Amino acid sequence: MPKDAWGSRLGLIxxxxxxxxxxxxxxxxxxxxxxNGGGAFLIPYLICFLLMGIPLLLIEWSSGRFGGKFNNHSxxxxxxxxxxxxxxxxxxVFGIFTNVAVVAYYTYIxxxxxxYVLHAVIGTFEGMSQSxxxxxxxxxxxxxxxSTGIPFEAVFFYILVLALNIIILSKGLGGIEKVAxxxxxxxxxxxxxxxxxxxxxxxxxxxxxxxxANAWDGLNFLWTPQFDSLSNPKVWLAAAGxxxxxxxxxxxxxxxxxxxxKANEDIALNAVSAGFLNEFVExxxxxxxxxxxxxxxxxxxxxLTNAGFGMAFQTMPFLFQQWGEIAAAFAGVFxxxxxxxxxxxxxxxxxTPWMGFxxxxxxxxxxxxxxxxxxxxxxxxxxTVLLYQYGVFDEYDYWAGTVSLVVFALLxxxxxxxxxxxxxxxxxxxxxxxxxxxxxxxxxxxxVTPLLLLVVFLGALITPYQNEWSENISNVMNxxxxxxxxSSLVKNIFNYGLNEExxxxxxxxQRQFIERKIFYINMSRILLIxxxxxxSFLVYLSHNKRIKEGKVNxx
Amino acid sequence: MNSIALVMLLVTQGxxxxxxxYFLYKVLNSSKK
Numbered sequence: 001m002p003k004d005a006w007g008s009r010l011g012l013i014x015x016x017x018x019x020x021x022x023x024x025x026x027x028x029x030x031x032x033x034x035x036n037g038g039g040a041f042l043i044p045y046l047i048c049f050l051l052m053g054i055p056l057l058l059i060e061w062s063s064g065r066f067g068g069k070f071n072n073h074s075x076x077x078x079x080x081x082x083x084x085x086x087x088x089x090x091x092x093v094f095g096i097f098t099n100v101a102v103v104a105y106y107t108y109i110x111x112x113x114x115x116y117v118l119h120a121v122i123g124t125f126e127g128m129s130q131s132x133x134x135x136x137x138x139x140x141x142x143x144x145x146x147s148t149g150i151p152f153e154a155v156f157f158y159i160l161v162l163a164l165n166i167i168i169l170s171k172g173l174g175g176i177e178k179v180a181x182x183x184x185x186x187x188x189x190x191x192x193x194x195x196x197x198x199x200x201x202x203x204x205x206x207x208x209x210x211x212x213a214n215a216w217d218g219l220n221f222l223w224t225p226q227f228d229s230l231s232n233p234k235v236w237l238a239a240a241g242x243x244x245x246x247x248x249x250x251x252x253x254x255x256x257x258x259x260x261x262k263a264n265e266d267i268a269l270n271a272v273s274a275g276f277l278n279e280f281v282e283x284x285x286x287x288x289x290x291x292x293x294x295x296x297x298x299x300x301x302x303x304l305t306n307a308g309f310g311m312a313f314q315t316m317p318f319l320f321q322q323w324g325e326i327a328a329a330f331a332g333v334f335x336x337x338x339x340x341x342x343x344x345x346x347x348x349x350x351x352t353p354w355m356g357f358x359x360x361x362x363x364x365x366x367x368x369x370x371x372x373x374x375x376x377x378x379x380x381x382x383x384t385v386l387l388y389q390y391g392v393f394d395e396y397d398y399w400a401g402t403v404s405l406v407v408f409a410l411l412x413x414x415x416x417x418x419x420x421x422x423x424x425x426x427x428x429x430x431x432x433x434x435x436x437x438x439x440x441x442x443x444x445x446x447x448v449t450p451l452l453l454l455v456v457f458l459g460a461l462i463t464p465y466q467n468e469w470s471e472n473i474s475n476v477m478n479x480x481x482x483x484x485x486x487s488s489l490v491k492n493i494f495n496y497g498l499n500e501e502x503x504x505x506x507x508x509x510q511r512q513f514i515e516r517k518i519f520y521i522n523m524s525r526i527l528l529i530x531x532x533x534x535x536s537f538l539v540y541l542s543h544n545k546r547i548k549e550g551k552v553n554x555x
Numbered sequence: 556m557n558s559i560a561l562v563m564l565l566v567t568q569g570x571x572x573x574x575x576x577y578f579l580y581k582v583l584n585s586s587k588k
């Protein structure tokens with residue numbers, strides 16, 4: 001059977017950019033900028049892109065192509081080929097585990113986007129108040145209610161979107177490339193249309209209820225630099241975190257896609273191009289839609305109080321209604337269509353490491369690989385759909401979609417520079433290159449990137465109370481204690497925040513709800529550990545199989 | 556918009572857009588191996 005391969009270079013770059021572009025480009029980035037010094041946030045953000053983003057892209061692209069030379073298309077054996085210790089293939093399990101766990105809830109968001117496209121077209125939000133639009137979302141994620149007449153519609157649309165992903169995945173790289181070639185240009189087109197509206201809205205959206213509303217206020221706040229924020233470690237950590245999550249590094253998907261690149265083909269220019277395309281969508285389009293449009297109709301104060309993930313589904317449909325019936329329908333299709341394409345191009349990427357692993361190690365074809373991935377995603381995903389209100393969705397996102405990525409990226413950067421060796425690594429990056437990467441990057445990749453990742457990891461591990469780094473550091477300097485925030489990894493493990501909520505519960509119903517929440521959160525952690533154990537077991541089996549077949553190492 | 560915000564917006568978005576277009580142009584015009 002011929003090896004799967006990319007049809008064109010542009011297709012590969014669009015697929016890679018599609019993998020990186022996600023909901024965070026449109027929602028997380030502007031919110032982070034607003035909360036961390038406005039225009040000044042862009043300075044640490046762009047510095048982190050150069051010192052951590054680009055190096056990690058180069059590491060992952062070159063590691064992937066290196067693995068592909070030995071017919072390894074997923075991180076367990078790509079990493080095994082780069083370091084002699086047995087542990088690396090088990091560390092590589094992160095590169096499959098993360099994808100299965102993340103796709104489980106990510107496809108749920110995709111299904112929301114698809115359903116909201118439908119509702120935008122049929123005019124469901126017409127005449128609804130802002131709170132009615134927000135309540136519509138709350139009702140939708142309650143699996144017992146229905147907005148379309150289809151029973152269990154949240155589950156139905158979730159399975160439908162998952163099935164769509166499986167069907168495309170079963171076509172192999174060709175299917176993924178086709179979706180990227182259609183989805184990415186449409187996403188950019190929709191984004192440009194909405195961004196033009198956001199940049200030209202001005203004061204035209206003010207109303208009796210919000211007489212101070214002005215889109216310029218949103219843009220002013222987003223772009224006016226507050227240079228004093230540059231000395232705040234919190235701002236730098238936020239910038240590093242944003243760069244990290246926006247590029248989809250630390251997941252194992254980039255390595256998998258790159259493993260299908262031919263040995264003599266460029267990776268340096270491809271990696272930088274895909275990285276900048278993601279930055280274009282984030283910095284240019286992402287900053288010009290949600291914040292100015294929301295400030296244009298609801299005012300800056302409202303934005304500063306409510307800016308967050310929920311705006312996408314709970315606020316934007318209401319704002320679009322202010323443009324009139326027809327324009328609202330188009331805007332809804334553009335916005336939710338854009339989110340859908342951003343989602344599906346990422347979730348398709350998440351399927352490939354599992355499929356690549358099962359094909360390499362157990363000879364599973366595309367169809368078997370795709371459907372088994374879908375089955376795993378469904379088993380992992382149903383709890384996030386059925387128990388959404390108990391925080392299972394957020395728990396997956398925290399452990400699989402946040403912590404695992406940082407841990408894996410830190411370890412892979414150590415492997416690349418210090419175990420595989422920076423000289424060999426540098427040669428891999430430059431082999432067949434169409435772009436001369438400045439020599440200084442050799443130093444950055446070896447020292448700066450792992451150090452930055454370590455700082456990001458420590459930042460999550462011991463997040464200080466209320467994320468006030470400066471205050472806590474000076475407190476420790478003066479002999480005081482480091483006070484941890486409930487959002488820190490250390491306190492998160494022991495559910496400090498929830499236990500505090502439990503103690504403050506005002507009645508029996510509230511108390512029972514929080515108790516149930518703690519139970520389901522602990523169960524979801526067991527499920528995640530189980531998934532990691534299951535994939536590790538498969539790696540163990542495949543290792544034994546390789547020993548029997550006499551192909552343990554490449555040397 | 557105030558002047559400094561406008562300058563930040565134009566410089567940042569202009570730089571990112573120009574870099575994106577430059578690299579994509581290079582990709583499309585690189586010789587096939």
